[in-house]
Amino acid sequence: MHLRSAVLCALLLSSRAIFCAPAVPLAAFVQEDQYSQPRLSPDGKHIAITARVASNDRFVPVVVVYHLPDMKQTGAIRFPLFEVPAHYHWVSPTRLAIAKGREFGSREGPMATGEVVAAEFDGSKSQYLFGYNMFRSSSRGDRYGDDYAYGQIEATSRKRDGHLFLTSHAWEGNHSLLYDIDSAKATRKLLADLPMPDLGFVLQQDGAPRFASGVDDQSNAVVFRLDDASGRWNRLPATGARRYEPFQFSSDGRDFVARYSEKGEPDQLVREDLATGKRTVLFEDPLGDYTGEMYGTSALPFAAYSSVGIPRVRYFDANGTDAVLHKQLSAQFPGQHLNFIDVSDDKNLILFSVISDRDPGSYYLFDRSTMKAEMLFSAMESIDPAQMAERRAISFKARDGLELHGYLTMPTHAKDTRLPLVVLPHGGPHGIYDHWFFDPDAQFLASRGYAVLQVNFRGSEGRGVNFKESGYRQWAGKIMDDLIDATRWTIGQGEVDGNRVCAYGASFGGYASMMLAAREPDLYKCAVGYVGVYDLKLLAKPANNRHDEVRASFVRKYVGNDPAELTRNSATTHAARIKSPVLLVHGGADKIAPVEHAEAMRAALIAAGRPPEWFLAPTEGHGFYDTANRTAFYQKLEAFLEKNIGKGTAAK
Secondary structure (H helix, E strand, O other), X not given: OHHHHHHHHHHHHHOOOOOOOOOOOOHXXXXXXXXXXXXXXXXXXXXXXXXXXEEOOEEXXXXXXXXOOOOEEEEEEOOOOOEEXXXXXXXXXXXXXXXXXXXXXXXXXXXXXXXXEEEEOOOOOOEEEEOOOHHHHOOOHHHHOOOOEEEEEEEEOOOOOOEEEEEXXXXXXXXXXXXEEEOOOOEEEEXXXXXXXXXXXXXXXXXXXXXXXXXXXXXOEEEEEEOOOOOOEEEOOOOOOOEEEEEEEOXXXXXXXXXXXXXXXXXXEEEEEOOOOOEEEEEOOOOOOEEEEEOOOOOOOOEEEEOOOOOOOEEOOOOOHHHHHXXXXXXXXXXXXXXXXXXXXXXXXXXXXXXXXXXXXXXXXEEOOOOEEEEEEEOOXXXXXXXXXXXXXXXXXXOOOOXXXXXXXXXXXXXXXXXXXXXXXXXXXXXXXXXOOOOHHHHHHHHOOOEEEEEOOOOOOOOOHHHHHOOOOOOOOHHHHHHHHHHHHHHHOOOEEEEEEEEEEEOHHHHHHHHHHHHOOOOOOEEEEEOOOOOXXXXXXXXXXXXXXXXXXXXXXXXXXXXXXXXXXXXXHHHHXXXXXXXXXXXXXXXXXXXXXXXXXXXXXXXXXXXOEEEEEOOOEOEOOOHHHHHHXXXXXXXXXXXXXOOOOOOO
């Protein structure tokens, strides 16, 4: 069926048809990832993967374990509704430690609750290891009581003896604790106690803690190092580095790698000698942070790539064993990115993924003894990559001369066709960035004939601390300038129709869509806000506990705390300037962007005489999970775009 559609499309294009869109069913985009987070057991006999299993009107994540190589299911670990496996690790050849998370909406990754549980691969011998339900849920609850803290798995024992290392971050107080926990007995041993909150610990391969790192109130790097002679944790002298985060030791413990940025420029990946402090730069890019560090048979990474543009893997030793194998395997998947995920302890089996701009990804198992790779799963089985659109890496100069980067997803179209454009600002806006890999929203819109523009405006992650901080308190200012400049640059390239442009985004992207329509009412012909934040005063709620205070401190950095400034920069304030049609979509149970945001925006538009289209799903959170609601939203989005900027056809 896919081949016939492609041939028909080619014939139509050759006869100079205005537009030909592949008939990709909406259901293909509604399901999201069916499989994710695969982890290979240390002995290579099992693989654990998160599978989305149908349950009533939604798909719920379940950790499913398969035996290798026959792929026979041997177990499944389920959680109550809205509780999910945030991430997990094999702590022995048969046992998994799982950090629990909670779903607040499809537009927000599962938020770890700080609870950690463990179970055998068949679901037996489960133990509650850490968390606020310790007293009631753990076999050691009487001994330890509830943990009024957030637990984070730092590492697992290289002995594969069921032990894991966990950092405890107290809800109240200023201490960071490191425990060695026996996942079978649920017993724990305190390894470190530092009088500073929110530190992460780095352990050597033998399980000995060596570093603890974090940031101070001014967002400068703070690093502690354990001195063996005295047994004391010493804070390293301030070097002025904006970011310095050791995170992985070599097998012999003599070297480690760290994320490093001296003055806030894009992060480097450096290798450092523990004894001498000598640093070697493994990866640097003047445009973007290193990312995607890749591990093989060694404890240290052998490759990485830049966060900017189309990923190009850079090997630290091109003749190394892992690099040579990676190049050989990558040659079998031209135009795609291949990533090593896990290697069995005997180095014989390698679990890897293959993904691209058009392909949401597939997982393979490579056997060195046979030199063969077998596909295990596809992330979104309903997606045919041949029907997806190209994602082009773009760059341009903003009005103040700053070079910006992003992506333009372009459907197949006739040479003289100008497509309608959807500008898709990402959420966050800080700590997040758009990348080249498969994007469900962009591909859905492209499958309906729309060009899709995504830009990493200032404030985005991926280009260093300074670039991110340059977007602080610029939500309504320079960030909007960047998006407008990106829109005009794209129109100027001649492939999109400047008279048919719409803005659509989720969370901060919803705010941005409203502000763009207010700032440039003649440029943006419609605006869609999905689970958006619109009244900035609602972000600055009083803090009731330490968690709220941490959140409030970030809000103050991002948007300030002056009531007049918050009012001035709120989308609700500028509703009267919006001339174009608006669609507001929200979840009634949204805890990230409470529904009051959407209600305030709706009321402001009504007061301005521009009542928006409205879609409220009362039981949904920050993004919809229920299949019916997701389907209804995409249908409403498609109809709204068609009504206001036309179908995917050329301007006449």
